Amino acid sequence: MTFELTSELIAALESLDTPTVCNALEIVMPARRGYGYTTQPLVCSRPQLKPMVGIARTASIRSAHPSDLRGKEARTLSDSYYAYIDKGPKPSIVVIQDLDGNERGYGSFWGEVNSNIHSGFGCLGVITDGSVRDLPDIAPGFQMLADRVGPSHAFVHVVNFGGEISVAGMRVRDGDLIHADQHGAVVIPHDVASEVKATAEAIARREAVIIGAAQKPGFNIDALRKAQGEASDIH
Numbered sequence: 001m002t003f004e005l006t007s008e009l010i011a012a013l014e015s016l017d018t019p020t021v022c023n024a025l026e027i028v029m030p031a032r033r034g035y036g037y038t039t040q041p042l043v044c045s046r047p048q049l050k051p052m053v054g055i056a057r058t059a060s061i062r063s064a065h066p067s068d069l070r071g072k073e074a075r076t077l078s079d080s081y082y083a084y085i086d087k088g089p090k091p092s093i094v095v096i097q098d099l100d101g102n103e104r105g106y107g108s109f110w111g112e113v114n115s116n117i118h119s120g121f122g123c124l125g126v127i128t129d130g131s132v133r134d135l136p137d138i139a140p141g142f143q144m145l146a147d148r149v150g151p152s153h154a155f156v157h158v159v160n161f162g163g164e165i166s167v168a169g170m171r172v173r174d175g176d177l178i179h180a181d182q183h184g185a186v187v188i189p190h191d192v193a194s195e196v197k198a199t200a201e202a203i204a205r206r207e208a209v210i211i212g213a214a215q216k217p218g219f220n221i222d223a224l225r226k227a228q229g230e231a232s233d234i235h
Contacts, residue, residue: 003190005055005089005177012197013053013188018181021188024199028192038145038184039169042127045135045144047182052124052143054093056176056187057085058165061130063107063156064100074157081158082117090122093180095172097165098130098147105131105147107154112137115144127178127185129167130156145180206231 013021018037026033059081067074085094098104110126111134118126118139125143126132131150138144147168164173170185172178177188188196213219213227 003175003177003193005053005091009193010053010091013179013193014051016179016197016200017051018179018183018186020200020203021179021196022186023203024196025186025188025192027199027203028195029189032189035171037170037186038127038167040129040147042129042145042147042168042184043132043149044182045132045138045146045149046142049141049143049181051179051181052093053177053179054091054124055089056172056174056178057088057092057094057123057161058096058163058172058174059084059094059161060097060099060159060163060165061109061156062099062159063105063109063130063154064103066155067157069157077158081161082121084161085118085123086121088175092121092123093178094118094123094126094128095165095167095178095185096126096128096130097167098128099159100130104129105150107131107152107156108133108150109153109156109158110134110138110144110146111153112139115139115142118142125180127167127170127180143180145185202235206234209234 108131110132116139119142127145129147131148132144132146162174209231210227213223
């Protein structure tokens with residue numbers, strides 16, 4: 001069955017932050033407790049924006065050294081990359097791995113121009129272990145989660161696109177469903193995406209019982225045990 005990211009599903013997932021989505025996935029897919037999300041810190045350029053929910057477009061870049069391609073070959077690769085970003089389901093989120101290892105982030109692929117191009121193609125933002133720049137001039141509403149902020153684009157160039165990559169500990173494939181906010185990002189498996197909202201709401205109801213008890217005067221271990229018992233009965 002082909003996965004469809006409907007407006008209803010987007011709205012449901014946008015109402016949750018990324019840690020809450022991770023909590024829900026632990027219930028609906030217990031095996032996913034230890035993977036499928038970013039495990040290394042990322043800088044969020046606009047923490048005030050709502051969570052991103054979109055379909056992954058994947059690519060890899062280098063910037064510490066010039067590309068081996070020149071002239072027509074370089075232009076063809078660049079054009080093919082942008083055509084790839086423009087096609088397929090939308091909204092999308094670009095996930096880009098920087099292949100320069102210890103020198104990752106040497107130059108930024110992301111600034112005023114590329115954020116506007118990608119936003120125009122229906123892209124909500126980028127998740128990268130490379131760098132970003134031009135923070136005040138980024139396209140309106142475009143989110144960036146990156147390893148660092150830097151001043152230059154250096155020799156940045158696309159190496160390939162559309163394949164499986166790993167960014168900040170999260171493995172991503174083209175077409176994956178991504179949820180991301182200031183905390184990081186997570187891949188939501190297509191077959192459980194519709195279950196996340198209801199599961200998260202059930203978790204919130206259980207947590208509310210414990211939090212409410214903890215905020216009352218005289219809270220102690222007995223009150224905690226009582227609240228935990230009441231919470232466990234909520235489904």
